Amino acid sequence: MAKMKDADIQARLQDLPLPKNIVKTIHADALAVGVTDKEMDEIIDRVMVGYKLSQIEACDAAGVVAAQSIGEPGTQMTMRTFHYAGVAEINVTLGLPRLIEIVDARKIPSTPTMTIYLKNDSSLTDENGKQDYAFDRDKAQAVAWDIEATKIDHIASVTTDLAQMKIVININEKAMNKRNMNFMEIAEKFKEKIPDATVEVSEENFQIDLTPKDQRYRDLLQLTKKINDITLKGIEDIKRVVLRKGSDTEEYVLYTEGSALKDVITITGVDMTRTTTNNISEIFSVFGIEAARNAIITEATSTLREQGLNVDIRHIMLVADLMTSDGEVKQIGRHGISGEKASVFARAAFEVTVNHLLDAGMRGNVDELQGVTENVIVGQPIKMGTGDIRLIAKTIDPNDPKLAKSVEKKTVRTRSQKNAADKAELAGSGSAGSVKVSSEDLLEAETADATAEPDEDWEDNVDMDIEETVTETADAEEPKKRRGRPPKAKAEDEE
Structure with a gap:
């Protein structure tokens, strides 16, 4: 069979209810392999089945499942600081402290x-x-x-001359050249950053002398501190x-x-x-909220994976979406998502319980009891799963002319039931003396009923009906007993 063209594949995929990345992957792979029309049908069917199976069910507690999926492996994480990416010179916080930093949306991580x-x-x-x-x-x-911040101690030795009340800086030429720096640029940097000091430059000896304007020991110490804080080249942070x-x-x-x-x-x-x-707030300020969301997912996933823990990425994606849904990175805490919930009980159940309840009482707030936490507190079924289904009963007026008349139910009886009713009627008439029915006639009628086909829904009741009818007829044929006490009992009384 002929292979499908690019335009045909796009036409088949464009209306499918699938995420864009899945459609893009199918298109690229189908084009690379060269599928036929029949193969494309099978691919789409299998992808749709897999996609439907991967979707969450209606009324499922997605937040609780995600919290448990991340929280349970978090109890197995260590709290140490590890070397970063195999680089022994640089340490970085990993494990549980790093995961806490991510969900708390810290402005500055402990080890950026x-x-x-x-x-x-x-x-x-x-x-x-x-x-x-x-x-x-x-x-x-x-x-x-x-990029690296170059301080004065990286390229020079600094000495304090107390006799002449000045600071002498001897530049190491080799270290200066290694960092691609110029002596006069360094001298100009000191003149720019320390305007309240006299700067003397000796280019032949690569020496810089700094003298404070006020000849005091305190000013000399402060000048020393300023010199060490100056960034001569690179980025200060x-x-x-x-x-x-x-x-x-x-x-x-x-x-x-x-x-x-x-x-x-x-x-x-x-x-x-x-x-x-690894500074998520920095990514947000430079690249925007979507980049920050991806950074949260990447950082959390890599932190868990580094500990050998495998958490489904969709649970982490849910947390990242919740943290960034308002257009800024918010923490999962009382100063972020949990503190902004509409429910008073939900806020009180998290932290600072008394304060939330007092504030709500003074303001007269009303809790709609829509979430999980508040319904658990008051003892109601939560609005999840079967608890999310509500049954509404409505009273109907039978005299309302708008309502259609109810259909009268027709009584459906089997032939045996009809015959049994006729037999009972005949038997009753015979007892009164008008008509007599013999046992042979009854037996013949019962045999005919047994061979006949039953009506619609009464097959299970046919045998029972025949037995009851025979019993009733037999009772009707028995002779009437005389009333009064038995002869034996009467004789004993006379004695």
């Missing part, structure tokens, strides 16, 4: 780090024949120096940068201690499409 990828077009070379940044160590190291090759590629990757996403992506040679940080 970045993974900086460089531009990796291996076909690009500069005038010196060097490859692009990701494949050339010297160029990658130059990017690292541009990034304390350290480590250069390593990727685990599965030959390209160089930068790992940082500290995070400054907004400044890093402007550095020449940095690939901003792949560079990431």
Whole structure:
């Protein structure tokens, strides 16, 4: 059979009730393999069956299931700090503390780090024949120096001359050249950052002398502190940068201690499409709420997986959607999602119970009892599963002319029932003396009923009806007994 064309595949997929990423995957794979029309039908049928099976059932408690799926493995997580991505020089918080940081939406994580990828077009070379940044160590190291914050103690020795009340800075030329820095640029940086001090420069000796305007010991100590805080080159928030090759590629990757996403992506040679940080609030401020949602999913999943725990990503996606649904990253706590619930009981059940109840009482708030927590508190069925179904009874006036007249029910009887009724009537008449029915006639009628076919829904009652009829007829044929006491009892009384 002929293989389907691209336009035909798109036409078959465009109206399917499936997520865009699934449709895109089916389209790409079907086009690459070259499926026929019949094979495409089978693929669509199987995908639809799998998609329907993966959907959640109506009235299911999705939030409770997601909370349990993340919370139960969380009890098995350790609380240590591990080395980051195999880099011994940089530590990062992992395990349970990291998971708490994510769901609490901390503005600054305890150990902020970045993974900086460089531009990796291996076909690009500069005038010196060097490859692009990701494949050339010297160029990658130059990017690292541009990012890492360079302080004075990295490139010079600082001494305090108390006799002459000045600070002497001796620049290490080799360290300065290694970081691609210029002596006069360093001197200008000091003049710019410390305007209330006299700066003397000796370019031949690579020496800088700083003297406070007020010749006091206190001012000299404060000047020393200011010198150590000045960032001569790089980004101030990034304390350290480590250069390593990727685990599965030959390209160089930068790992940082500290995070400054907004400044890093402007550095020449940095690939901003792949560079990431573990500071979710920074991602939100730079790239927006959708990127922050993806960062929450990625960070939570990698934290759990690093501990060897496997949690379905859909549960983590639900938490991420809840945290970012209002257009900003909110924590799951009393200052975020739990504290903004409409239900008073739900807020009180989480934290600071008395305060919530007092405030609600003073304001006269009304709880609609729509959620799980508040219905559990008052002892009602929760609005989940069968508890979400409501039955409504309505009283009907039989005299209402708008209502249709009810259909009279017709009595359906089997032939045996009809015959039994006739027999009983005849037997009753015989007892009165008008008509007599013999036992032979009754037996013949019963035999005819047994061979006859029963009517609609009374098959199970046919045998029972015949037995009852025979019993009644037999009773009717018995002779009447004389009234009064038995002869034996009467004789005993006379004696």
